[in-house]
Amino acid sequence: MRINVLQHTPNEGPGSIQQWSQEHGHEMYIYHPYQFGNLPTSDQTDMLVILGGPMSPNDDMDWIKQERVLIRQLLEDHKPIFGACYGAQQIAKTLGYAIKKAPHKEVGWAPVYLQSDVIPNIPPKLTALHWHEEMFEVPDEAELLFSSDLVKNQGFILHDNVIGLQFHFEPEADNVREIAVNDDQYPLDHNDLHQTGSEIIAHGVPAENKQVMYRLLDFIADK
Template structure:
């Protein structure tokens, strides 16, 4: 299977998603549309992974609009899609729903609570890395998958082929360090009131990698 990854900033990479692809002998092609402007075609995409980034789906930027055209084609084809943070917002906006300011800015580690058991084997509560202040609307026909204490819309699953998460399960320890040392200016103002030192001192839960695998297994069935 060819997995096309859309990466939107150097410091938010695919993390454990690459581990899953390697275990299953899938090929991964990583695109950087914010820098080069190139996107894969629908015909050469067996699974699309849309990562986070500092931009908003509401920004009037050509490559952001082009991404949504690709997403629309893949949705029409029932191609598996996983979106993290900005990626989940892009999916929701492609389906015609607004992306708005969340009730609270969340940056740091905080629990998310499972709202649907459609994907088997996911614990009821998990510690996730949050790095956002905007929020998607859960599309009609989708199930709310996760909520946090401050923001209800934290994840959704649409059919058997689309999952969007507002937060991050994919970062490994080195990915977290890369996010913090490069984007620490974004941390102040978060309702979580964590410093960069707090975020770095928190161990990445081992179960997050396992849950990321379960989600991707579900999408690729």
């Protein structure tokens, strides 16, 4: 299977998603549309992963709009799509739903709570990395998958092949350090989780996050 990854900033890579791909014998291609403008075609894509980034789906940039053209084609083809943070927002925006400021800016580690039993063997409570101040509306045709204490719309599942998460399960310890040291001012400005970059690094990554990331990918890929 060819997994095409859309990466939107140098310090937010695929993390454990890349390990999952390697362990399953898939081929991963990582695109940087914000820098080079290149995107895969739908015919070249067996699974699409849309990572986070500092931009908003509401920004008026051609490559952001072109991403949504690709997403729509893959939705029509019923291919697996996983979106994290900005990526989840892009999926919702493609479906015609609003992206707006969240009631709270969440930067750091905080619990998320499972809201659906559609995917088996997911713990009811997990600790995830949050790095956002916008949120998506959950599409009417999708099901709410996760919520947090501060923001209800934290994840959705659409049919059996599309998952969008407002937070991050994919980073491992090195990835968290990379995110925090390169974007160290972001947690300091009106952060409702009240965590600094140093505190975020020191927290460590819960071992179960990788396991759950694998389960989510297995679920949408097994079609």
